[in-house]
Amino acid sequence: MSTVTHVISVPLVPADAMAALxxxxxxxxxxxxDATLGVTVGPVNEIVLWGQSELQLDSAVDILKRGKGLDxxxxxxxxxxxxxxxxxxxxxxxHKRQTGGKGEYAKVRxxxxxxxxxxxxxxxxxxxxxxxxxxxIPAVERGLATAKETGSIAGFPVIDIKCILLDGGxxxxxxxxxxxxxxxxxxxxxxxxxxxxxxxEPMMKVEVATPxxxxxxxxxxxxxxxGQITGMDAQDGLQVITAFVPLARLFGYPSTLRHMxxxxxxxxxxxxxxxxxxxxxxxxxxxxxxxAIGMRA
Numbered sequence: 072m073s074t075v076t077h078v079i080s081v082p083l084v085p086a087d088a089m090a091a092l093x094x095x096x097x098x099x100x101x102x103x104x105d106a107t108l109g110v111t112v113g114p115v116n117e118i119v120l121w122g123q124s125e126l127q128l129d130s131a132v133d134i135l136k137r138g139k140g141l142d143x144x145x146x147x148x149x150x151x152x153x154x155x156x157x158x159x160x161x162x163x164x165x166h167k168r169q170t171g172g173k174g175e176y177a178k179v180r181x182x183x184x185x186x187x188x189x190x191x192x193x194x195x196x197x198x199x200x201x202x203x204x205x206x207x208i209p210a211v212e213r214g215l216a217t218a219k220e221t222g223s224i225a226g227f228p229v230i231d232i233k234c235i236l237l238d239g240g241x242x243x244x245x246x247x248x249x250x251x252x253x254x255x256x257x258x259x260x261x262x263x264x265x266x267x268x269x270x271x272e273p274m275m276k277v278e279v280a281t282p283x284x285x286x287x288x289x290x291x292x293x294x295x296x297x298g299q300i301t302g303m304d305a306q307d308g309l310q311v312i313t314a315f316v317p318l319a320r321l322f323g324y325p326s327t328l329r330h331m332x333x334x335x336x337x338x339x340x341x342x343x344x345x346x347x348x349x350x351x352x353x354x355x356x357x358x359x360x361x362x363a364i365g366m367r368a
Contacts (some may be wrong), residue, residue: 076316077109077121078273078342081128082146084117090142091116094158097139101131121151123342124275125322150319152271153230153345154222157267159184161237164258167252177202178240179211183262186231188344193218193233203239203251210248211236214255224270230345231271234259270348273318279328281307281336288331295312296320297349315343317345 083098085091095110095118108131109121109324122128125148135141161182168175186193195210203211219229241251277298281289290300293314302313321340328336 076123076273076342077107078123079125079128079148079150080111080119080121080151081132081148082113082117082119083132083191084115084144084146086142088116091118094118094135094143095142097135097141101134114282117146122261123319124340126340127323139318143163148322152273152348153271154227154268155226155229155231155262155271155347156183156185156343157269158265160262162253162258162262162265164261165240166254166257174242174245175247175250175253176240176242176245177207177247177254179236179251179254179258180237180238181211181215181255181258181262182237183259183266184233184235186233188231190231190233192216192230195233195235197235198239203236203241204246207246207248207251208236210251211255212240213257214252214318217319218256218259223260223268227270229263229268238344255358271345272341272348274315275318275321275340275347276343277314277316277321277324277340279314279338280306281311281312281332282308283310285332285336286310286312289328289336291330292327296324315346316340317346318342 076245077217083094085094098110098118098120102110107123107127111121112118113119120128121133122131128148132145135143145334159182161180163178163180165178166175181196196208196212198208215234219232221227222229239251239254277293279289279293286303289312293312293316294299296316297320298314298316299316300312304311304313324340325338328338
């Protein structure tokens, strides 16, 4: 079954706890009607609304404010970056603790390897000979699934990774599901910086239909946004340009396009895939990192 990919979010901050309850109910209703929207809870009563484009979130916020008359502050949109790995790595980790009473023990050997694009997180159990009892295997998978939510570069979720449990060890008394979950999380954290971690950014498929006289300006602007032009076709007297563009470079694009073409061009955009960020962009603390642009009152 396919899942919806939420690639952009915006924090909604209500005035008080009562307003938060009303806002959350309205957002939950909106998400129930539209599966391409999602909601999570942030700090200090923030309600984080997730979607697939800036325009979609703008429309949803407008409905909440104007249509439903709700009062809240809307923060800056945030792009959902991810992380992945580029190398195959086998890593061992032993969790051992003795506090005077019953101890804690779990040993895992895990192979980390890049997964197929779009595969997300894949776990495979390859343990043979009872090195780890079957009852503890789900705890290893659970520990890895928890750890993947925080990558080693900038704390973004890790995607397109396959984790194969190869071997391990246990103690009849000191081993539990919890110790194996702890060992798996720690193994993941230790391995990620050594497995060629890379930052991933959401890429949008953008189609622009523009009169011929504005074609050069449109292409130049897309190139300046690190867009990858993949096609140009003539349709109904217009030139249709297709490109893949990083979502972080598309904030405010509709108004820019209107200004550039005197309102004569139209466009569509939709999430396409995640792609590695160029090496020049190393993380949110880097001056060159794609920023989250745009504040809304």
